[in-house]
Amino acid sequence: MSVxxxxxxxxxxxxxxxxSAGESSLLPSDWPDRVTREWAWGGATGxxxxxxxxxxxxELDHPLVGTVERSVAVSKDGSEITIADDTAGDLCGHGTACxxxxxxxxxxxxxxxxxxxxxxxxxxxxVLLAGLEWAIxxxxxxxxxxxxxxxxxxxxxxHELADAAYFKRTLLIASAHNMPVESFPWRxxxxxxxxxxxxxxxxxxxxxxxxxxxxxxxxLNVDVAWLGGATINATGNSFATPHVAGICALILxxxxxxxxxxxxxxxxxxxxxxxxxx
Amino acid sequence: xxxxxxxVAAGVLGVEExxxxxxxxxVDVARAIFHAKASSVFLLDEDADELVFEAVAGGGSESLVGxxxxxxxxxxxxxxxxxxxxxIDDLAQDARFSRDAxxxxxxxxxxxxxxxxxVEDRVLGVLEVLDRPNVxxxxxxxxxxxxxxxxxxxxxxxxxxxxxxxxxxxxxEGELARFAARLEHASEERQAxxxxxxxxxxxxxx
Numbered sequence: 001m002s003v004x005x006x007x008x009x010x011x012x013x014x015x016x017x018x019x020s021a022g023e024s025s026l027l028p029s030d031w032p033d034r035v036t037r038e039w040a041w042g043g044a045t046g047x048x049x050x051x052x053x054x055x056x057x058x059e060l061d062h063p064l065v066g067t068v069e070r071s072v073a074v075s076k077d078g079s080e081i082t083i084a085d086d087t088a089g090d091l092c093g094h095g096t097a098c099x100x101x102x103x104x105x106x107x108x109x110x111x112x113x114x115x116x117x118x119x120x121x122x123x124x125x126x127v128l129l130a131g132l133e134w135a136i137x138x139x140x141x142x143x144x145x146x147x148x149x150x151x152x153x154x155x156x157x158x159h160e161l162a163d164a165a166y167f168k169r170t171l172l173i174a175s176a177h178n179m180p181v182e183s184f185p186w187r188x189x190x191x192x193x194x195x196x197x198x199x200x201x202x203x204x205x206x207x208x209x210x211x212x213x214x215x216x217x218x219x220l221n222v223d224v225a226w227l228g229g230a231t232i233n234a235t236g237n238s239f240a241t242p243h244v245a246g247i248c249a250l251i252l253x254x255x256x257x258x259x260x261x262x263x264x265x266x267x268x269x270x271x272x273x274x275x276x277x278x
Numbered sequence: 279x280x281x282x283x284x285x286v287a288a289g290v291l292g293v294e295e296x297x298x299x300x301x302x303x304x305v306d307v308a309r310a311i312f313h314a315k316a317s318s319v320f321l322l323d324e325d326a327d328e329l330v331f332e333a334v335a336g337g338g339s340e341s342l343v344g345x346x347x348x349x350x351x352x353x354x355x356x357x358x359x360x361x362x363x364x365x366i367d368d369l370a371q372d373a374r375f376s377r378d379a380x381x382x383x384x385x386x387x388x389x390x391x392x393x394x395x396x397v398e399d400r401v402l403g404v405l406e407v408l409d410r411p412n413v414x415x416x417x418x419x420x421x422x423x424x425x426x427x428x429x430x431x432x433x434x435x436x437x438x439x440x441x442x443x444x445x446x447x448x449x450x451e452g453e454l455a456r457f458a459a460r461l462e463h464a465s466e467e468r469q470a471x472x473x474x475x476x477x478x479x480x481x482x483x484x
Contacts, residue, residue: 092356120327121349124359147360150399179425181396183361221415235365235416
């Protein structure tokens with residue numbers, strides 16, 4: 001079933017809010033007057049939150065990654081796209097790096113790998129879209145996308161998927177571009193887009209007053225997991241993105257019912273430059 | 279028509295060499311700015327779905343130019359497919375890092391910076407800078423500089439590919455070249471009719 005079909009499953013009327021329903025149902029009951037980091041994720045471990053890493057795969061048994069709940073690979077043969085369980089691990093190291101960062105912040109979250117690299121360049125965009133659609137169908141709370149495409153013919157479909165995820169309460173967290181090009185999906189308002197700041201604190205997030213990049217997280221000289229059980233030092237928005245994914249896993253682990261809009265609001269209110277450093 | 283074709287040919291053949299030199303100059307600058315041991319530009323060959331060494335400065339040298347590997351291999355492949363620049367250090371720790379590609383070049387780097395070469399919505403290849411000295415921590419300003427160099431390399435690579443396509447057309451490898459050859463040898467009246475047709479086509483395409 002297409003992930004877009006969910007809209008028709010809603011009870012009618014879908015687009016109105018009867019005043020008799022009251023004013024209370026929109027916020028979690030414990031939403032405080034002032035959102036602090038302590039309220040947002042103090043004591044949280046990410047337990048029960050399912051995080052998907054859409055990337056080059058995740059190396060199995062890497063000490064910095066730990067258990068990977070499931071690994072699938074998306075492949076393309078002619079026009080046929082297949083999604084199958086996979087044991088080949090990581091083709092590059094990058095997905096392992098992202099998974100290790102998420103694990104370091106949210107030690108008890110569940111990690112799933114969807115490998116969308118390996119179909120060559122020409123198959124890359126359809127494979128990416130198929131992997132994303134599959135991940136949204138699986139109902140992950142968080143999908144980490146440290147990647148983007150510039151291919152305009154896929155933008156509409158990617159946009160539909162980003163909106164579908166948003167309304168299904170799946171957070172898409174995507175790397176922004178630090179080059180003067182238009183790429184996607186990070187430019188969509190329904191995703192959380194992430195660039196890098198220079199501070200070494202993994203919990204420091206800055207809100208950007210001048211979007212489309214909405215948040216900055218640690219992305220400079222980060223020690224990350226890599227192939228062969230190794231650790232390397234890496235820089236790039238690719239590594240800032242899983243920092244935000246990890247923090248969101250903590251927030252959702254502690255406050256299960258938040259919508260993507262509310263999680264984004266919590267990120268904003270706890271950003272260091274908004275006064276949420278406490 | 280013959281004169282025109284000769285003039286176009288002279289221009290195309292000359293500029294191709296110039297664009298190659300520009301690309302080579304870009305990797306030389308990349309290597310110098312980052313005090314790196316080597317820098318390379320890989321061109322994406324979409325038909326073969328492979329990356330090809332197009333320009334090389336430093337370790338590895340010109341003998342690498344023309345070497346190929348699959349377009350989703352290792353870090354260069356990841357950067358190509360995801361459009362995301364990357365900087366990574368201490369690759370030597372990683373037993374499996376791009377081993378096939380690295381060994382085929384006879385050169386296994388300790389550190390690597392890689393940036394996708396983008397022109398509009400197309401990705402043309404990857405710029406890599408290998409083994410910069412690891413004495414100072416990397417900065418976001420250097421990341422921006424890498425992006426700017428990548429932009430310059432992308433423009434050079436785009437021009438080079440355009441020149442190659444133009445040369446292929448002039449060499450009779452395309453329909454347009456055959457059409458031009460027919461026009462050259464046609465009578466004056468038919469030449470005029472042919473040119474009218476071309477102008478009409480041009481309007482249609484606008």
